[in-house]
Amino acid sequence: MSYLSTVLLLAISSALINNMVFHFFVGCCPFIGVSRRVDMAFGMGAAVTFVVTVAAFLSWTITWFVLAPGAPLTTAVWRWLRPPSSATPDLSILCYLVYIFVIAWAVQLVEMYIRKFFPSLYKAFGVFLPLITTNCVILFVCLEIMKHVGPIPGSVPDPWRLDKALIYAVCAGLGFMLAIVVMAGLREELELCDVPAPLKGPGITLAIAGILALAFLGFTGMDANLAKRFQSSALPEGVAASTNPPTHAP
Amino acid sequence: MTRSPHGPVPREAAVTASAPAPVAPAVSVAPGPHLHAAASTQRMMADVLVGLAPLVAVAVAQFRQHALFQMAIASCSAVVSEWLFARMRGRPATLWDLSALVTGLILALSLPAGAPWYAGAVGAAVAIGLGKAIFGGLGQNLFNPAMVGRAFAMISFPAALGASAYVSPSLGIEAVTSATPLTAFKMSGQVTPIGPLFLGATNGSIGETSALAALLGGLYLCFRRTAPWEIPAGAILAMGAAALPGLAGGGTTWTLAHDLSAGAFMYGAFFIATDPVTSPLTPRGKWIFGAGFGLLVAMIRRFSGYPEGVMFAILVMNALVPLINRGTIPVPVGGPAPQTR
Amino acid sequence: MKRNPILDAWLVIALSAGFGSSLAAVQAALKPRIEANKLCDTLGQVPVLVTSATRAEKVVVGDRVYYRALDAAGVTVGWVVPASGQGFADKIELLIGLDATASTITGIYVLDQKETPGLGDNITTEAFRRRFLRKPADVPLSVRKDGAAAAHEIEAITGATISSESVVAIVNAALRQFAGQLRSGAIRPGGIP
Amino acid sequence: MSATMARLRGRPFRGGVHPSENKELSWECRIETLPPPPVVQVPVLQHTGAPCSPVVKPKQEVRAGDLLADSSAFVSAPVHAPVAGVVQRETVATLPNGRHVKVIPIQTAADQPTPEDLWADVYGGEWPLDGVEAAEPSAIVSAIRAAGIVGQGGAAFPTHVKLTPNPAKPVDTVLVNGCECEPYLTSDHRLMLEAPRPIVVGALLAARACGARRVVAAVEDHKPGASAALRAAADGAAFEVIELPTKYPMGGEKQTVRAALGRTIPTGGLPLDVGVVVLNVATCAAIARAVLRGRPLTHRVVTVTGRGIRTPKNLLVPVGASYADLLAACGGLAPDAARVIAGGPMMGFSLGSFQAPVTKGTSGIVVLTAADVRAVEETACIRCGRCVDVCPLNLVPTRLALAARHKDWTMARRFHITACMECGCCAWVCPAAIPLVQLIRTGKVQMQKEAGA
């Protein structure tokens, strides 16, 4: 399978099939809170995508080099210290602590950077940035990356290098953005509807999310079938090339 | 005096003329225009019922009492739910606008002949409740109610509505002893001949088997302007476009014509996607909606775990309608209005 | 008045130190147990999959991992072959139990799957898994929709033919590979203490 | 030529509707002259623009054509006495559109011209073409201003304002609007048949005043008699007649200009922006009368029709006569009359009281029966999009109405609420019988108010 198809599969899988909101339920708070207007939703989605990418980069790097069992930096320091016990150092218990600080720091960093260099962009979605610290999408993506980081070969089933982690983060962010923008469009419409009073606000939003989740179930299995398709389409070409008799044989 | 569902529209009360001698009769005062075309919501819904007639006929001819059973269950459940939910909100139930009946019937026609009673009943109740009532009733729902109900029932009862539910030899009907054409093609690459596929001598949901019947009824609706022709046209064109990279058709024997005639594509394009409430407002939006629907159907059929994608495609496109509407605000003749402030 | 940030943050530093040590303590206390749990996830199934086995040992051949099931006396009484492959919706992960000579299936267990709930996920039910019991491991299995007749046939779950076929295909592929390993001598066959 | 192309395509403008016309009710009725009623009430504001102040005092005697009220504002038009008589104390009347205006009542004097004399004075007699060449453009404009001429198609915009040359926006075409697209109404039709000559002369005078080279009359193709009469009356002068397909609202300025000339008036703009001046046929006739005979605009033709009136007629009436006078002259209301409308049934206003005076802009009175006014219960909008299909301006009426209902002015602006011309096509076609036009109209007013506040 080519690199491009891997990317495509990861994108489809994380944005459509295993959509952050509709499949994993993460990011529900902003999904309900900041989905009143399309432009605001778009700002929120963009901000999340941006921060999640930065956070993914940082957390992958830290996990790979420091936190994961057998991380090279930690191991080096460990050897230099020459402790009496010979066990491999494992700092993975610190993961959650480190991630949440990485996220908080990334948010600060992004905020400062944007305020300084893109004031117009800051105006557009600066207000959402502080909210993102407690957005579960970011932490969820970091945790997902953690599952796939293993500096020791064979320690995790499907190890990701940095590129895959970043692609996953961007696609997860875009999936969140898709969900929240679609929801905002629907909610703008909803303001003109005569929704029963007890269901107004979060109630109807959740109900719509339910219907959307139903709709998104239609994509189930798409990644697997596409993967099969890519594999099989790669094969026959090779086979055809080798079995085709030369038509203009000398 | 009329009552608007959004609260009373301010109107001058009817005035009795205090006029000189020749003016005797009472005249009423109302805003213009004072003439009205002979169209009504009820008539549009009745049109849909007429359009559905060929499908119902094929369904009954092919699946006999099982088709009647499904239609009765779903229609009754829909009408009863409509009444119930209207009562719960303390609103008068508008059963005579026929919209609940249409929803029930459209749902029933998308069920397999052998579906158990609760599939239609739960589906129709959910269609009216979750699909319509919680949004405020007729005209305000954001998703096609019948498809919401169908999706809910299908995900709830995979054994009763999934691909395997279509094969039920115990019904004693020849058509349902083998898998539906789409399932047969997707799972084992088996191609149903185009003739029976188009005419409807195949297995499938009771209303979807005959592309011809759907085409006849659908053209009637388009001719009556009850259904916008742009949506089916867009869907068919998009399916055709999808055939170019092999998304539709795709096999050497499974052609574009197969994809167009198989499953609920025609039924969905003409009867479900054209639901005015949940489709875009402008012609341009309708083209986009139809094309998106066609593409999604092709994609889901080809790549997802499900053999058929009409229902999911409708729901996904429904969700996009507000964004489509937003992007296709027509420019007034003479250009956009100058911003005064 | 400028404040010293380090002094200012003394509380944070103190808390960090406290939390760090408590975490270290938790880690030290619980790590063995957690590791055991993780291992148990696979090995816990060994006695179920292979009768009379009490423990198992890991056999690594290249990038593949197999488990040799041992009885209390340390005699090889069977094998556990992990296998995975594409199902209807997503990946299916299985454990296949074999007898000591790797000729008969003694059990099958689904570690992970995301098949359609209520339909495809019936592959995890005992009723379905029992259909693999005492099936030959040296002949490719095949799926029948209407009751298994021959020895190498597995009856499909009603309405979930694809999931059933997927499981059978995964089993066939894994067993073929395992048999190859045995034949090539990469794995020391069982039955010999 | 784009106009020809537009006609060939048979789609002169987008949208539009075909309500049943019912013009046959008064189609054949020759214009009759209404005998002067005992009192006429002349409103001081009959036009778009600043109201006039009275220049006469109560008990003062006036002759027909004497100035009653005037204003120094540019966008305004004076009013004149339509009949000889004695001025009474001014009162206030409510016009059909709901506006309260000052009116100057005149007690009609005993001696009045005979109907024949009146007809001869207003539309009859000779209308020589050589007068056109002789007139100075500025003199034409001031004569029009002095005669108090306003557009007689409905909007009643002061005509001299349109014709005053504007160097920034040169005019090349005068378009004579003979499209009477409202159902039932036939006053313009009858005028074109019975007095085509003053229309032609008036149009040529207007063209000279504003410097237009081309004069085009647009008439719908269901009144071939009218276009033939205009062609005959043109008599070799540079006066084209174009037949346009019959469709409502062909008479709207934007639609007529688009259909006849293939030019699109920008939203919020005027025909002037595309070098066109649009004049109603009756306005043209009034211009001719004002310039050639020095007579002010005091009379106009009004159609009184509908199945709810006993004898439908086209009447030449003095401005200020009450609706009751007109109805009485037509035999009164039939027993099943259900609604009396000032103007056409699409854009007109229904009347609660018949005491209101006829103004320079009143084109007709339509009396509908209970059978015509189907009482349709308003139901929920099912977004069928028919209003979008018929909107001649390519708007989305259902959204505009929804926005107005929820006072969502952001959305109203996004969907260009201010572009709406309130022609009523959307409400006519709406299967749910939603009062779209009314909602949009009140929405526009409220939006303006809130923006101003």
Add this chain to the structure above:
Amino acid sequence: MSSDGPTPAERFLRGILPENPVLRQVLGICPTLAVTNTMEGAVTMTGAVLFVLTCANVLVSLIRPLLKPHLRILVFTLTIATFVTIADRLLAAFLYDMSRQLGPYIPLIIVNCIIIARCEICASKQPVRTALMDALGQSLGFGLALCALASVREILGFGTWFGKWLGWRVLPVGLSERVWAPWTVMILPPGAFIALALLLGAVNWATARARARKEA
């Protein structure tokens, strides 16, 4: 909130319904939806939240005189993350099945708005006893919402209640598929959203009714 606010007992009761974190404040929706397809998940999650919230509230309340405004949030985060890590390890050690089932939703407690909101609103300003009762009340309220949702979902979706731990069946075993079938959708994401939507609607409806009665 000033110190002369509600008494500890009142705070405890408030958390359960009038200020229920899920049903009234609509906080912590993510775990509410994710873990409620079985009662076991709901109970385990409640336990984890109870542990973290109680510990965090008590600790924050203890050190509240030392808190500096600009470092406050930092301290909260540090505290919460530590206790979540401990809870996570405890579950992995003693309830491995549930730990596997809940997966990332246990660490996601760190960013659960309920906890940081309680630290901020209550614990950083109130004495230990109040903070403790507040934590208990909020956790119980959270648990109540979770269990309500999980009951609906598990009963409709599987036809069982505490099916894994206690094996209680609500639908009779061997019921024919022609007569009735469990609603699979309820254990999938759409069912979670829809069930919570209806639950919120029902609670709002009941509250509005009660208020109307009181006023009448």
